[in-house]
Amino acid sequence: MTANMLLTQVNSFDFLNHLPESEMRFHIEGVRCQNCLGKIYELRQKLDGLIELHLNMSTKQLLVRIDKSKIKMSHVANEISILGYTLQPLQTPSESEKIQKEKNHRSLIGLGVAAASTGNIMLLSAANYAGADPGYVYIFDSLSFLLFLPILLYSAKPFWQSFLLFWKTKSVNIDLTIITAVVLGTGFSLYNLIHKMGFVYFDSMAMLLLLLLASRYMLDRIQQRYLNTNYLNPLLLETAVDVWLPESKTFENRPVKNLTRGDIIQVYKDQSLPVDGRLISENAYLNTAVITGESQPQKFLKSDLLFAGSKILSNKLKISVEKVGSTTRIGEYLKQLSDQIHGETQLTSKLNGMAKVFTISIIALASLLLIYFAPSNFSEGVQRALALVILACPCALGLAVPLTQSLALMKASRLGIIIKNGNVLHEVSKIQNFVFDKTGTLTYGQFEFDHWSPDSILTEKDFSIIMSLEQKARHPIGKAFTKYLKDKNTSLCKLDGWMEVFGKGVSGNLAGDFYEIKSAPIFYSDNPLLSSVGYYKNNELLAVAYFGDQIRPQSKSIIQKLKKRGNVFLLSGDNINQVQHLAKEVGIPLENVKASASPEEKVQFIDSLNYCAMIGDGANDAVAISKAHVGVAVQGSMIASLKAADVYFTIEGVEHLYHLFDVCEIFEKTVKGHMWFSALYNLLGALAAILGFINPLVAALLMPASSLTVLMTSLWGMKTIQLKIFKKHLSKEVLT
Amino acid sequence: MSIILIMIPASLLLGLFFLGAFIWATKEGQFDDLVTPQYEILIEDKQIKDVKHE
Secondary structure, eight states: OHHHHHHHHOOTTGGGGGSOOSEEEEEEEOOOSHHHHHHHHTHHHHSTTEEEEEEETTTTEEEEEEOTTTOOHHHHHHHHHHTTOEEEEEOSOOHHHHHHHHHHHHHHHHHHHHHHHHHHHHHHHHHHHTTOOHHHHHHHHHHHHHHHHHIIIIITHHHHHHHHHHHHHOOOOTHHHHHHHHHHHHHHHHHHHHTTOSOOOHHHHHHHHHHHHHHHHHHHHHHHHHHGGGGOOOSTTTOEEEEEETTTTEEEEEEGGGOOTTOEEEEETTOBOOSEEEEOSSEEEEEOHHHHOOOSOEEEETTOEEOTTOEEOSSEEEEEEEEOGGGSHHHHHHHHHHHHHHTOOSSOHHHHHHHHHHHHHHHHHHHHHHHHHTTTOHHHHHHHHHHHHHHHSOHIIIIIHHHHHHHHHHHHHHTTEEESOTTHHHHGGGOOEEEEOIIIIIEEEEEEEEEEESTTOOOHHHHHHHHHHHTTOOSHHHHHHHHHHHHTTOOOOOOEEEEEETTTEEEEEETTEEEEEEOOOOOOOSOTTEEEEEEEETTEEEEEEEEEEEEOTTHHHHHHHHHTTSEEEEEOSSOHHHHHHHHHHHTOOGGGEEOSOOHHHHHHHHHHSSSEEEEEOSGGGHHHHHHSSEEEEOTTOOHHHHHHOSEEESSSSSTHHHHHHHHHHHHHHHHHHHHHHHHHHHHHHHHHHHHTSSOHHHHHHHHHHHHHHHHHHHHHHHHTHHHHHHHHHHHHHHHO | OTHHHHHHHHHHHHHHHHHHHHHHHHHHTTTSOSSHHHHHTTSOHHHHHHHHHO
């Protein structure tokens, strides 16, 4: 019985029932604690036919497996959304995702092997350093070698792979010094072991590899976690749709991917249009926010081109298919986006360049030492070269910077800023131009009731009529009305003949009177951001209600602050009046305002600026966001923007932009400190090694010491981040 | 001192055993989700068992 009630209540997941799969994955938002988990898992008992329900809170994925003969997928989805969680169906796991998972398992196992071996090697070498008998030293060293083999051959695979890459492409990477150190060290230690000459360094090599592997694994996982919105593709290809079959002269449900140009499909209210197509029905109302960012319903006429992703507001539409899947406008968008996301590198070119120079010079120096000593004292040459390579191994670049980076990403995420790409941390300080979108970014992006004109003329009865009229309306103004009146605790009344005409308004009868809410003749208002509707009784205008998208209170102050850092621009798809008014309100110079910009124009605009940050929320901003040096998506953004952005906020508002600067500043400071420290350390160490003051044993002790130092400083530097930001803002508030 | 000839292999075997356990757990996917299990443990066993028996 409950099932029937629910199915009549919510229909938005109905399309799931057309899919053949009995197992589906959803992206779920809003699960935070044990209570949420308990509420969801209660469904396991409640719903008959639910075979598996599993939630992964770290990836925010929900797995649902059902017995199709007993329960519908939409029913399960509805039950969960009724609990208050937002669900988004995901595509079946892609090949790349499975590969990613296996890769994670492999690197974790590699790390485990390395840790187990290193631990045991350390136990053995501790005995050696403590002064074991020569006979035992030999046994312990041999055992160390055997224990080192799994690290060398299995765990160190990523380093061998990058060596292979160097061999093929001849492009120097930072792993090259590590490989050199490992090869040289292993060869030398093995030679010494066989000839019983002492100087065996398997312990230091094992430790080096373990530390490097561990820090890289950590960084990898953190980056993956924030990149995993990537698979949130809309179900454009997966859904089924009613298609006209000429043979049987009926509409039948068929998968969208089998459609071709010229097919005729029928779509219903609340469905997302799965294809680009031409309208066959007389007229249609669609919400095209996904593509244009315009939240008002749009009217389309016969033979107009409709775009995939638009939400259908009319009851039933016939459409002739033009384009399907990745050739649709939104499909092309998404493709462009994923190309850009995958084209990004991990380290900045600057850092990479430094590492390259460093790597080449160290290896060159080491070879010179070998050549110089080869004729006279080869062993001495090897010792000095090895000491040099181990000491100069750019641990600051290879270890501390990634670690600091991942710590910064983690701290930022606690402040409500998700940074998907570590490069952003370096880029932010270079930004000279800030480009803002209007709706949803500087404003709340929602219609809200502003005021009545004339004020306080309407009675409680009028409010109740308005509430009843607007409650079922689909227009954004209807929702705004309902929200405003619900806050006033207005009750409902029973109307006859309720009707909604798109583009006109809503109407109904009560006790012989005819009430209507529709657009009113324009009254004077100094604020072009507001739109108005009139409340009519028997065709006589009683009052006008003004609605508007409210400006966020922090918008003005953040723009004032940003102006000190560079130019601020406003880029919007809305008309010039609205945009200019907003610009005046928040203090953006009018010559920096660009209105009525199409998504393509936005991209051009971004391309014309150097070092710019784009802050937006709509799908129409997505490509612009991804093109910008630093793309920022605010909370509540469209999925396309989240995908495109380098940074997104999980907390409402734009003021977190300033926290982003703070985090980046502290990050840069910490990294710079590391650079200086390790440059100095390495320079002194290298000099000492070349001159022969340091043998590989001392180098092996000094290397972890320096690694440990930079690890400590990066931990400490990042640990204080929240405190620093807090203090900074506190002192500012006291001053102002 | 010859006790060390037993101790070292024993410690290595022990290490190997735990490494094996770690590899098994990783392949089982026990480290894929480090957030949910800590909450899952607090949910009444009965609910989950009931579903499994059906």
